[in-house]
Amino acid sequence: MSARKTIRNLGIVLLAALMLGPGTTLAGYGDVLNMPQSVTEIGREIYGLHMLVFWIVTIVGIGVFGVMIYSIIYHRKSKGVTPASFHESTTVEIIWTTIPFIILIAIAVPATKTLLAYEDSSNADVTIKATGWQWKWEYEYLDEGIQFFSKLDAESEKARERNSGIDPRSVPDYLVNVDNPIVVPVNKKVRILTTAADVIHAWWVPDLAVKRDAIPGFINESWFMAEEVGVYRGQCAELCGKDHGFMPIVVDVRSEADYKKWVVASQAKAKAAKAEAMAAAGKTYKLDKLMADGEKVYNASCAACHQPTGQGIPGVFPSLIKSPLITGDKLGHIKIVVNGTPGTAMQAFGGQLSAYDIAAVVTYERNAWGNDSGDVIQPSDIQSAK
Numbered sequence: 001m002s003a004r005k006t007i008r009n010l011g012i013v014l015l016a017a018l019m020l021g022p023g024t025t026l027a028g029y030g031d032v033l034n035m036p037q038s039v040t041e042i043g044r045e046i047y048g049l050h051m052l053v054f055w056i057v058t059i060v061g062i063g064v065f066g067v068m069i070y071s072i073i074y075h076r077k078s079k080g081v082t083p084a085s086f087h088e089s090t091t092v093e094i095i096w097t098t099i100p101f102i103i104l105i106a107i108a109v110p111a112t113k114t115l116l117a118y119e120d121s122s123n124a125d126v127t128i129k130a131t132g133w134q135w136k137w138e139y140e141y142l143d144e145g146i147q148f149f150s151k152l153d154a155e156s157e158k159a160r161e162r163n164s165g166i167d168p169r170s171v172p173d174y175l176v177n178v179d180n181p182i183v184v185p186v187n188k189k190v191r192i193l194t195t196a197a198d199v200i201h202a203w204w205v206p207d208l209a210v211k212r213d214a215i216p217g218f219i220n221e222s223w224f225m226a227e228e229v230g231v232y233r234g235q236c237a238e239l240c241g242k243d244h245g246f247m248p249i250v251v252d253v254r255s256e257a258d259y260k261k262w263v264v265a266s267q268a269k270a271k272a273a274k275a276e277a278m279a280a281a282g283k284t285y286k287l288d289k290l291m292a293d294g295e296k297v298y299n300a301s302c303a304a305c306h307q308p309t310g311q312g313i314p315g316v317f318p319s320l321i322k323s324p325l326i327t328g329d330k331l332g333h334i335k336i337v338v339n340g341t342p343g344t345a346m347q348a349f350g351g352q353l354s355a356y357d358i359a360a361v362v363t364y365e366r367n368a369w370g371n372d373s374g375d376v377i378q379p380s381d382i383q384s385a386k
């Protein structure tokens with residue numbers, strides 16, 4: 001490779017590194033080049049460790065290469081320098097053992113202290129279980145009894161579709177916004193329990209200095225205590241399939257009073273939704289209402305895999321157009337939506353959607369894209385299929 005080509009390639013790599021850095025979630029150029037400065041004590045300690053090691057390696061590097069370059073230039077053969085010919089110097093061996101030993105201890109002591117603090121999630125004020133799904137997060141506030149799903153916000157979702165005609169630059173917080181952020185109190189210890197329902201995900205919010213794998217069948221613990229009110233954004237940090245890049249995390253840190261208000265409001269909202277679902281379960285609905293609501297449910301919960309056109313992705317996600325299951329008996333169709341297919345990406349939606357929403361989406365699938373069966377599914381049909 002020619003020197004010019006090498007320099008050009010280096011330039012491209014550098015530019016890409018600058019653009020791909022955590023710049024999307026952070027303001028300021030310095031933050032793009034360096035680690036983010038988080039709003040937690042542990043985050044600051046991690047940053048301090050990073051800088052400590054950075055300066056140690058810089059000084060060691062300059063020292064070692066300095067001596068080497070000096071020797072190459074001033075003790076070169078063409079100047080007639082003759083090398084020393086000693087063997088086995090105890091002094092030199094003691095020096096090159098002790099100095100690295102001291103350096104390693106100087107790094108290990110503060111690193112271990114921080115690591116122990118980072119792992120100690122005891123005595124938390126709030127405990128939230130975060131479950132990774134393809135491709136959304138489910139949050140459960142274990143003591144408050146609040147549970148909800150957090151998905152990419154509808155505006156980003158729309159704009160990211162091919163030929164959407166929407167300029168992503170016009171969407172605020174494009175791809176790093178969700179419909180339901182988690183809300184936590186400021187200056188309180190928040191414990192996050194991570195796990196996953198399908199494949200491995202990872203819960204990562206750089207500003208809060210938390211990054212934990214979410215693994216099916218395991219519960220990993222981590223914690224943070226945010227010291228500033230604000231909205232902090234993160235992402236799933238484990239390649240988890242096609243829409244890995246579209247399951248952001250938003251943490252809304254509020255004052256304690258505002259957090260408490262949010263808890264009360266969320267509990268009331270959940271209660272109302274439950275009552276509404278109970279009431280809806282016994283009613284009968286008309287086709288056009290179910291179609292309109294079903295389309296909304298479909299676009300929010302199913303289109304990522306089966307596509308807005310219902311065509312799916314050949315070999316990965318089945319097409320829903322005129323498929324035997326959809327043109328066949330409605331019970332089989334309802335059952336796969338309620339129970340999913342274990343071992344595949346088709347999730348069990350029975351616990352995620354209300355009976356009404358499932359009735360609406362099944363009605364929609366049976367009548368959209370030319371399926372035109374005329375079937376109307378009622379919430380009571382879902383109840384009896386469970």
Ligand SMILES: [Cu+2]
Nearest residue numbers: 201202236240
């Ligand atoms: Cu993921």
